[in-house]
Amino acid sequence: MAKLDIINVPDPLLRTTSDPVGQVDDELRRLMDNMLETMYAAPGIGLAAIQVAVPKRIIVVDTDGEEDERKPLFLVNPEIIWESAEFNIYNEGCLSVPEHYAEVERPASVKVKYLNYDGKAQEQMIDGLLATCVQHEIDHLNGVVFIDYLSKLKRNMIIKKVQKADRETKVL
Numbered sequence: 001m002a003k004l005d006i007i008n009v010p011d012p013l014l015r016t017t018s019d020p021v022g023q024v025d026d027e028l029r030r031l032m033d034n035m036l037e038t039m040y041a042a043p044g045i046g047l048a049a050i051q052v053a054v055p056k057r058i059i060v061v062d063t064d065g066e067e068d069e070r071k072p073l074f075l076v077n078p079e080i081i082w083e084s085a086e087f088n089i090y091n092e093g094c095l096s097v098p099e100h101y102a103e104v105e106r107p108a109s110v111k112v113k114y115l116n117y118d119g120k121a122q123e124q125m126i127d128g129l130l131a132t133c134v135q136h137e138i139d140h141l142n143g144v145v146f147i148d149y150l151s152k153l154k155r156n157m158i159i160k161k162v163q164k165a166d167r168e169t170k171v172l
């Protein structure tokens with residue numbers, strides 16, 4: 001496995017709509033393995049392929065986070081096919097918006113349809129942090145970042161700070 005580079009806002013790639021995957025093959029599984037390793041190393045609980053500059057509809061998540069008991073989920077072509085009327089608020093972060101967090105309101109539970117690591121069609125009801133995480137990652141596949149839910153003023157302030165931090169890292 002190999003660790004991949006994560007891109008940060010305001011990289012225009014993060015505004016791209018990712019393409020559906022035709023077939024889950026070994027090459028795609030290699031990409032998913034590398035994404036998972038990248039996510040664990042960051043560390044994070046979710047990663048979309050576009051965050052490593054690959055515009056394909058793939059996300060990996062693991063909201064359990066215990067190193068000795070990892071339960072990764074690989075979702076290819078994920079789609080929300082039902083959402084609850086009830087909402088949850090979580091303080092979200094994003095590996096492409098390092099060091100910044102904000103409260104976002106999303107449906108508390110959703111039913112998601114996807115292809116798994118073996119390319120098999122799945123439907124799953126999820127709730128809690130996992131539901132928030134999967135919705136956050138599916139947003140990435142549609143070019144949406146969690147800071148889009150904030151006011152324009154707040155969003156621009158965060159982007160400026162991330163840019164400044166990235167510039168300073170490069171100088172070092």
Ligand SMILES: [Zn+2]
Pocket residue numbers: 093094095096136137140146
């Ligand atoms: Zn994110």
